[in-house]
Amino acid sequence: MAQKELSLTKSVILILYFFSMGCIESIEKKKGVVFENVAISQIPNDTIFQNQSRLALRNGVLYLDNNAYSGFIKNVDKSGALKSITSYFNGRQHGSTKTFFSNGQMESKRNYRNGLSYGHHIGYWENGNKKFDFIYFNDKREGIQKQWYESGKKYYELSFVDDKENGMQKAWRENGKPYINYEVKDGVRYGLQKAALCYTLKNGQTK
Numbered sequence: 001m002a003q004k005e006l007s008l009t010k011s012v013i014l015i016l017y018f019f020s021m022g023c024i025e026s027i028e029k030k031k032g033v034v035f036e037n038v039a040i041s042q043i044p045n046d047t048i049f050q051n052q053s054r055l056a057l058r059n060g061v062l063y064l065d066n067n068a069y070s071g072f073i074k075n076v077d078k079s080g081a082l083k084s085i086t087s088y089f090n091g092r093q094h095g096s097t098k099t100f101f102s103n104g105q106m107e108s109k110r111n112y113r114n115g116l117s118y119g120h121h122i123g124y125w126e127n128g129n130k131k132f133d134f135i136y137f138n139d140k141r142e143g144i145q146k147q148w149y150e151s152g153k154k155y156y157e158l159s160f161v162d163d164k165e166n167g168m169q170k171a172w173r174e175n176g177k178p179y180i181n182y183e184v185k186d187g188v189r190y191g192l193q194k195a196a197l198c199y200t201l202k203n204g205q206t207k
Contacts, residue, residue, distance in 0.1 A: 033137050038113045040095040043087055046071035061091035101126050125150045149174045
């Protein structure tokens with residue numbers, strides 16, 4: 001009799017376990033953000049230079065001869081080297097904006113949809129090391145935001161949901177020692193909070 005009760009208890013525990021796991025998975029799916037591919041096939045291959053006098057920016061919309069511009073905008077330096085190229089659709093940034101160092105290496109690539117930051121924004125130091133990897137959904141920070149020191153060492157990893165801190169937030173001095181390590185639950189912080197992320201620290205000193 002005791003063995004039957006024990007077996008029944010184990011069965012109930014297993015059922016509750018799998019039920020709870022299913023609930024957790026469904027919650028995680030609800031929290032997840034699905035990013036769509038930003039279609040740029042409708043953008044014509046027209047390309048003009050940023051210093052074009054016929055261009056005008058009004059209320060966040062770029063116009064060419066009083067028509068909302070669709071195409072690509074190039075910006076070059078005095079030597080003619082490419083500094084940036086941006087795609088527009090109906091006067092708003094749509095697709096990617098790429099910037100370059102004077103040596104031609106990519107400095108950053110930021111993605112937009114209908115004028116709003118959308119998807120990955122990736123930047124590099126001039127030595128080729130990655131500088132940042134941010135994620136946006138309709139102009140709001142979403143998911144894990146990462147940044148690195150010029151040396152390649154981690155600077156911070158911050159977690160956001162709907163542009164608000166959520167989950168673990170971590171940051172390190174360039175010597176590898178943590179100076180931020182806390183968790184945010186329901187808007188409340190728990191853990192180590194030694195500094196604001198408004199400047200870069202190197203060996204504990206401002207840089």
